[in-house]
Amino acid sequence: MKNRLKVLRAERDWSQATLGDKLDVSRQTINAIETGRYDPSLPLAFKIARLFERTIEDIFEQQTGEENA
């Protein structure tokens, strides 16, 4: 799943650690989400969306071929 987390974080000039603190997750988790190595759970995705005042669809985008994955 592609996401705009890195862009949104950069717009606010937050480090991965800062964003991690705001979301109550580790810096490693933020890095894994940003690099597409990990797709967050629905509660975490909602938390991210609320923090950036966007919808989940604004931040996360399903890539082609993922529908049946």
Add this chain to the structure above:
Amino acid sequence: MTSKHAHRRYMKLFIPAMVLYVVSITGVALARAFNILPEPVLYAVSTIPAIFMIIWILGHMRYIYELDEFMQKLQVKAILLGLAGIMIIATIWGLMEVLASAPALPVFYVVPGFYFIYGLAYIIIAKRAGVKGWGAYL
């Protein structure tokens, strides 16, 4: 709670429990070697290391609960690989003992064997997940 805090809490419990585990095992082994204790007492004393093991296992469980979802996923994967590895080795060696007269290995080695495989698995899984250096543990 951050992973760092969870790790610190885990280490506060794990280190003393591990020290007491090693000390109690050494004590039991020495008591056996020097015939200090009668056989029935040795049976009873042999359960003491398990008390400290239970403490560190409960600490490990608490640690996993306190991690965030991604770090939990890495831990669970490593634990599954540790379990799979030790079960495969125990099955193969057990069958070799039963069917081919291989020397009997003490069941005691199952726990250190599990933690060895789990530790190795975690290092590899964390590296593949892009968690580098001490960040994997803190």
